Amino acid sequence: MAPKRALITGITGQDGSYLAEFLLARGYEVIGMVRRSSTVNFERIRHIQDKITLVSGDLLDEVSLIHILREHRPHEVYNLAAQSFVQTSWPQPVFTGETTALGVTRLLDAVRIVDPEIRFYQASSSEMFGKVVEVPQKETTPFYPRSPYGVAKVYGHWITVNYRESYGMHATSGILFNHESPRRGLEFVTRKISHGVARIKLGLDEELRLGNLEARRDWGFAGDYVEAMWLMLQQDQPEDYVIATGETHSVREFCELAFGYVGLDYRDYVVIDQRFMRPAEVDLLIGDASKARQKLGWQPRTTFPELVQMMVEADLQLVKEQMR
Template identity: 50%
Template structure:
């Protein structure tokens, strides 16, 4: 039985990845900074909380990371930990940089120190590309425009360096935006879906948003964790862009969500300049050709389908998460 350690198992991607690996017959270990105090709500919502072995790991502490590797002896490590909000990174730049870049470095160094053939996946981000005039692939230069993107860029190059210098099986998935009902409401996509459902149920609330002209490549999170696993099953470690290949504006996302609830978004949305970020990306779209060719992976759900699934889940319909 293969053993996998998922760091950041309590988040959206960690929970879906845990479920998928359990279905594949893995022994799954999941970590958070304090496993005794964390609620692991997403694992409970997916019905797998009792099936995941939970460990406390502080990714900023090299000793804590090394102890976890020596205790668990995993075959695969998925590093999904760290501060995950672009907006929050402007308020907490130090925490963001340390939790992502230092955390990733600690895992790489601990794997090197352990001397075992551990395969390592690092959660990269399309935010590293900055503004994309056309479409980004694995050869597109990074131009980060937020503390979060700077931290993810540093982690990406740490992985590349350890792969080249020490021969580690380590790779990064450069994932474009991917959503699901497990997103917390601080993410604008979940904020939109939750507001549309509340208003459809009779709430008089107004949804306050910042820049709705931005364009993003939105996919379905359960599909994206499958791409993570496929990367670690290859003969050779490589980095991959994971995306749908389509780009839509946030206004389109809002319109789709409110239309699914039978509403006209213009009657319920207020544009608030106070919600604008210091810097923001105008557009983002990924080219998943390499993932399709080498991993056999292709996004099945595009933006409108993703929104529909999120709206249905918000209304508590009996659909699989």
């Protein structure tokens, strides 16, 4: 039997790289879509680059998406590409809308035109809940986004539901709560902390500037979460699922653990900087993933302290190599 083929948009990102590894281990042919730009970063997929097929395409250009689908005929499409940094969505709201919202429509429409039997995964986000109206948040919790990014993700989510209901497509949204790893971008607070801790421990920096230490998030390990994406597309019926740990921790707790891991007290190094405060903050996110547990048999394997330790260890290693 010929292997299954999967197209991953955003393959050079954190989730794309873990998902590509996961699918390769299951015998898939993996096609990764990358945007033509002068600064494409293949760092996260370098170790598997010879095992995947990279193709040029853009969520802003539906014709390029149709060409890719026609040429490679994937059985599954995972849409992980987006302008995915919340902070950037305020100074760049239109671009965020074009990629994170309308980009989903272009890709869904390309699937509908080329082969509506393709199974489609949309990366929805806990940021859609924003100013939460209930705790914890589940699939039926109303959305109240608090950033242009969150608003764009709500559009992407509902257009996925709409194509599923309008055209009978196997289109699913995974509402993933914060998921981190050593492959997280340096602009994200968790990685900023783990990298900052490594630089301070190794004598390169003396302080770490952060915004709101009281913001609370439901943090899991990205490597655990990509399995849930795959499981969603193996179901007979397409449905939406919340993926989360069900635990909440503050940025302050993350700092405490990360600095504590290298024998330091975060209070000696962390400086609150108003530049990193958001215009509208999301204070508390915590997910209820009981539907995913019951229907998909999925649960997170990595604990919060294990995640923090993994990230600090990786950044200590990285910074040491850079110092050589």
